[in-house]
Amino acid sequence: MSAGAAALVARAIAPEALAACIAGHRSAEPGHVAALNKLGLRPLVDLDLRLGEGTGALLALPVVQSAARAMHEVATFDSAGVTEK
Numbered sequence: 815m816s817a818g819a820a821a822l823v824a825r826a827i828a829p830e831a832l833a834a835c836i837a838g839h840r841s842a843e844p845g846h847v848a849a850l851n852k853l854g855l856r857p858l859v860d861l862d863l864r865l866g867e868g869t870g871a872l873l874a875l876p877v878v879q880s881a882a883r884a885m886h887e888v889a890t891f892d893s894a895g896v897t898e899k
Contacts, residue, residue, distance in 0.1 A: 816841075817871070818849030825853065836878060839863060839870025 818841075824831040837855035840847060842864040850857060858874045 816843075816846060816849070816866075818846045818853070821853055821855075822849055836874070838874030838878070841870065 817838075821832070821835050824835070832853065832855075835853070835855060837850055837853075837857040838859065840850060840857040840860040842862045857870075858877050859870065861870070861873070863870045863873075
């Protein structure tokens with residue numbers, strides 16, 4: 815089962831699960847494109863991959879990890895002591 819089909823099933827069973835889904839990539843396969851459109855997910859990368867071995871997810875993972883680190887580790891204006899002028 816593809817990740818797109820799994821996400822469609824998850825949404826049918828528990829619609830709130832879609833909030834935890836990230837579309838790592840857009841496959842060149844028409845079914846995957848249709849699944850992303852139905853789910854309303856925008857992929858992080860679109861490289862016309864169709865290997866089916868998780869390559870798209872592997873390429874997208876560093877982007878997701880970097881975003882999570884930025885959200886949790888980058889200082890805010892308040893925590894850095896920046897004052898408004």
